Structures are given as structure tokens and as C-alpha cells.
Amino acid sequence: MFQLARCAALLLLLWRPALGGFFSKRKVLIGELTFDSCSAAPGDDPVQFWDVAVRTTDEGDLLVSGSMRNFVELRSPLKASVSMKRNILGLWVPVPCIKDFGSCDFEDLCSYAVSPAVQCIPLLDEHDVPCHCPVEEGVYTLPSGQFRVSGTRWAGVLAGRYKGTVTFSRGGQRLACYNASFTLE
Template sequence: METRLVVISFFTFACFAGTGLAWKFAKVTHFSWENCGGGKDPAVIKSLYLKPDPIDIPGDLKVSVTGSTSVVLSSPITVNLTLEKKVVGVWVRIPCEGNIGSCVYKDVCSILDDVIPPGQDCPEPLFAYGIPCHCPFKMGVYTLPETDFYVPDVELPYWLTNGDYKATGYMTTNSQELACVKVSFSLTSS
């Protein structure tokens, strides 16, 4: 559970526009989440809290999360992410472009190894709380107590815009569903 990566990734996913300008987001509002595996998935988020609401960008963010897995999570792990934006009252699927949008990440373990090379300690606060950042993830409960993060100013491509978004992520291994999480939020640019 690379909490920081997951949270920042969901904030940076968005949609298309057409002004040719870069956008800076000032606020994330109406953040909500839920497990969507019907209670059958071996890996679940038990709790996830983000404060404040709205989240100012740039600004301070408090995060606490607890997740559990009843199986060892090991390679190959695939994450299939579907991102949608509400356009004139209709949810429109955002295509995958530059690994942002509705994308399939075929080897999450390898991606984690690229971000944090094997043999290197996990970054704080993961290290302090014994939360792994490399596969395999042992069976058990992982908890990040309320922790302060600074969310930097994020400049996004011109085709990312204000609006309401929802994302659904399915984590699988060898076609077996391990987890499903839905997230929704709104973005407002400055």
C-alpha cells in the first residue's frame, strides 16, 4: 500500500479540454471512496480519511488509512483503472494518455521497484509504521495513522479540467480479483 502514491495519483487523473493552457488545481472537494468487491475481495481498504475538505493545492493534507489482505500480494499484479468525468450530466470514460486516465498497469510490483529501488528503505512515514513498499505484501493489516503531507502545486496538461470525477480500480493477479476500490472527487482550478 503505497498510500502517498495512490492518493496523489487519484488527484492528478482527469479529463480533456481544449484551451492549450496548463491548468493549476486549487482545490479537491467532495472526496469519497468505497470498496466495490462485494465483500469477497481478499484485499480491502478498511478506512481512509483525508482532511481538510476541501483540500487546498498547494497545502497541507492529513491522511489516515487502514487496509488488509487475507492473501499474499505478489507479482504479477495488474491494476485496471477506469476514470470518468461528468460532462453535461453524463459520465464519460477518459482514455489512457501518458499513463493518466483509464489505464491498465500490468506490473505494479515492477512500477514500485522503479519508484523505490529494491534494497532501499521505504520512504517515511511508511518505514516508521512497517508498511511495505515492495512486493510481496504479506497477509495482514496495514495502518498509517493520521499523518501530515504537503501537497505541492500541481501543473497539469491543458486537457485536464475542472469537474466531477470518479475512478474505479481493480487489482488482479492471474485473472483473480484481489481488490476493487471506487473513488470520487471534484477538481477546481485557480
């Protein structure tokens, strides 16, 4: 057993230069992203998104823009169900939910919102985009916003092509459904 451990350590030391920072902490970059409604009649959905763009800067920070119209007040509990798959050797394989990434059910998106006691960040305030629940009926547009994200040692492992569906609901009523496909680099 000791011999096997020594051999594995030697291989890791030899392969380390070849991995070239594969496991070093870095930001995940978003390549191409497509986004469209999966509803039969998207214009009838109580919540609608359009002109959504999510990409990363060369430094790995998120650039987000888009618009949302909600015909109902969005309040707790606001559920999101995500079904995600990753292309591995030409096959679409389900991605399990790990640390809120993958095929996850979020029972209440409002629990991720900023507390009402805390002011929204200036970028959202400037464009009247709410960051608290409930979100009143209306149209909200973020022309372009840059958000800082931290790096991860899993960036190399996460790299690949993905596709998925997210369905938003409240109290059993479907609010919106969208398909997305994207690459992570």
C-alpha cells in the same frame, strides 16, 4: 493563412488576462472523495481497504490515511484496471488513459514500488507500511501522511467531477474492487 495566425495570436493576447492563470503551473486540489467496495461480498475479498481518506492541503500536497488488510501475499505481477468517467455537461464521459491518469490498465503495480535496495521513506517505516513488493499478509495502517506533489499546467483542464472503478487482480484472481467519486479543483 498568415492573417489567420496573426488574428489567433491577437486573440490569445487579449484573452490571456481573462484566463487568469488557467494554464499556469499549479497543483491540482482534490475536493470531495467517496470510496466504497464494489464487491458483492466485500468481507470475502483477499484485499480490503477501510477508512481511506485522500485530500489536499491548501498548498496542494496530498494527505493520505487509511488501512489495508491483505489475506494473501501481494507480489508481482499485481494488476490494477481503472475505468474512469468525467461529468461533462451532465453526461458521464469515459476518460482515456493519458500519462497514467484515466481509464488505464496497470500490468504490474510492483513496478511502481520502491526498489528493495532502497529504504522506505521515514513516514512509511515509522508505521510499518511496506513500500516494496512482495507485501506480506497482514494489516497496515497509515494514520496520516503528507506527500509532496508537483504542479501541472493541466490543472485547469483537469478540474471537474469524476467517478470510477478500480479492480485489483493477480493471475486472474480478483483481489479487490472499489468505486470512487471525487472532484478536482
